[in-house]
Amino acid sequence: MSKSARNKNARNTHARGARQNALTQRETPWGPIVFFTVVGLVAVLAIGYAFVQSRPSSADDRPSIAGLVTKDDLDSGHTSAAVKYATDPPMGGDHHPTWQNCNGRVYDAALRNENAVHSLEHGAVWITYRPGLPAAQLDVLKGKVTRTDYTFMSPYPSLDSPIVLSAWGNQLKIDDASDPRVDKFLRAFVKGPQTLEPGAPCDGAKDTP
Structure with a gap:
């Protein structure tokens, strides 16, 4: 095989490899990732809001x-x-x-x-x-x-x-x-929901009238 033929075959092989790589490479699916991330954030916010709203006030x-x-x-x-x-x-x-x-x-x-x-x-x-x-x-x-x-x-x-x-x-x-x-x-x-400072002590201070 002549040198020019070998060069031509090499170029064809390289081109096929490039096409195959382009076809077989997986692109990062940014669209679905962004979509489901947004959906997840909305769900978390909605659950948090519902929890806060459901908590009874004092x-x-x-x-x-x-x-x-x-x-x-x-x-x-x-x-x-x-x-x-x-x-x-x-x-x-x-x-x-x-x-x-x-x-x-x-x-x-x-x-x-x-x-x-x-x-x-x-x-x-x-x-x-x-x-x-x-x-x-x-x-x-x-x-x-x-x-x-x-x-x-x-x-x-x-x-x-x-x-x-x-x-x-x-x-x-x-x-x-x-x-x-x-x-x-x-x-x-006694330490009920009206407490302004939960966990604050009830001793160690004034002990006389």
């Missing part, structure tokens, strides 16, 4: 307790000054930077409102009672408090009801410690 989580008084949008700043509260006892608002120890504590003297309110911010329930409450009722309340973390109790001379239970933004007035609403309130609001 107001929705409130139980049905007869006589329960609620207040939303309370201020929660820190201040060392005296605070004039809208309710007596308060159930939230600006408060002292130091919380009142509330790990099942029973106090024999009135507490400073500003420290107690800080404890409510941490998810505590504050039980206050009017001085002169019968000893048997006091014993019932003390038993509940000492067995329950994130609760504390103290006398409160200016109460217009024998007993008042307060959590952040929630309050209940009762006449007798044996009222079943006491336990219902504790179950609902």
